[in-house]
Amino acid sequence: MEILTADFFQRALTGGLLIGLTAPLIGIFLVLRRLSMIGDTLAHVTIAGVALGFLIEVYPIGVGLVFAVVASFAIEKLRKAYKGYAELSIAVIMAGGVALASLFFTLGMGYNNDVVSYLFGSIYTLDTTDLYVVGAVTIVVVAIISVFFKEMFLLTFEEDAASVSGLPVKLLNLLITVMTALVVSTAIKIVGALLVSALLTIPAACSLLIARSFKTSVIFSVVIAEIAVVAGLMTAGIWNLAPGATIVLLLIAMLILTLIGKKGFSA
């Protein structure tokens, strides 16, 4: 039990709580725009950046973040070139990210522990710098979403209507993409590249089943993510399990419970 008061665990909890706020906040917009897989793609590209960071000895998350933002622009461009095939751009960029990542890793030191820690997450190794980065990203994301909440609602609900209302649709789309890149690249250290999209999408998947209004679905998904993060970290800490995996499995358990509960209600 004393693990719960340890410094590294406190840092993990703080980082987890911050990501538990930003990931579902962005995730709900992505899910509703049928871009659920974009998180996975950006995560893989971030890993390429992380690998390069190790190679040239620059703060890996920082390089990963730059990679993710660049990739998010590329996805937007490709999405326009292949209108109606949104998933194509995602697949192409994802493949590119994985290829680059493996190239950089083999150029450097091969697949070592550090690599594994970014693939599966290593929330216990969060240091103060990481926390500052996560904190800054959280502030940016929460600020942008609260300022443009109603516009982003309309944009997500019906992009054409948003244009006809004279909203800066291009800018808003860009903001969502860049925020996704920021959140994904910072979430990687916490749940790992392979599991990032779970934190983006599963809370939204749960809340879509129970919430009637847009506002409540946003609130529900944040609450669900935070419960999973806190309970997951505690469980993992006490029984010595992999924290990222525990969080994600808890999320899936909550989704199953919601599905069952919903069935029970409607039956």
Added chain:
Amino acid sequence: MKSETAAPAAYCHDNIIELDGVSFAYKDQQVITDLNLVIKERDFMGVIGSNGAGKTTLLKMMVGLLRPTQGEIRLFGEPIRKFRDWDRIGYVPQKNAFNPLFPATVREVVMSGLYSNKKLFRRVGKADQQKCEEAMEVMRIVDIAGKRIGQLSGGQQQRVFLARALINQPDLLILDEPTVGIDAQTQADFFELIFHMHAHHQMTFLMVSHDIEMIEGYLGKEPRDRCGGIKFYVRHSHDQSCEIPGLQHSLLEDAQVPLASK
């Protein structure tokens, strides 16, 4: 003398939409060629054409979603690129323009009609909420305000989108195939409501439709203009509005009086 170009009408009604030699091509395919069109205040313009004739393209150009490859479009006398008064335009989209599983209540959707460029960085206040309630009252959807939009029937959804379009009390109402996928009775009610609004309110209408019967029934058999496969029918409600005082009444009053048909 043609009625729409008659001196008094030209004198006291401004041009709402003007198209000057507008052409549009998708890559090598010419969709619209050299179209000149004027919609005046209090006109009701019905746009009819077969699939692929370019109706949707035309509508998209008129609301700035597409740029013409040639020519100029003016809204309320202003070149469309400089136009900023988007809250003067109400827009009712095609029924399938949104995801039916989207978690949004009727109230949230109606309210979103207020989120124009002028509302950026501003909070939704008491007055806005009041507008929302009024628009819902006019469309008689107050009792379903808390329901998810996807759970409603096609006719109810149509009223929700109409309420959203009317929330700013727009000068121009644009409807894109508003009755696709709605049963005949609901369609008839919907058209009746729209035509009533045209007759009694200071509003200009532009409606794309495939329903020739309805359009010809209200706008007459003869299209005023043609462009390729697209026909433009126009009816003006000028005479009534200017000559009979007191005919103008607020939309809210309409809600108290049953619609002509009911």
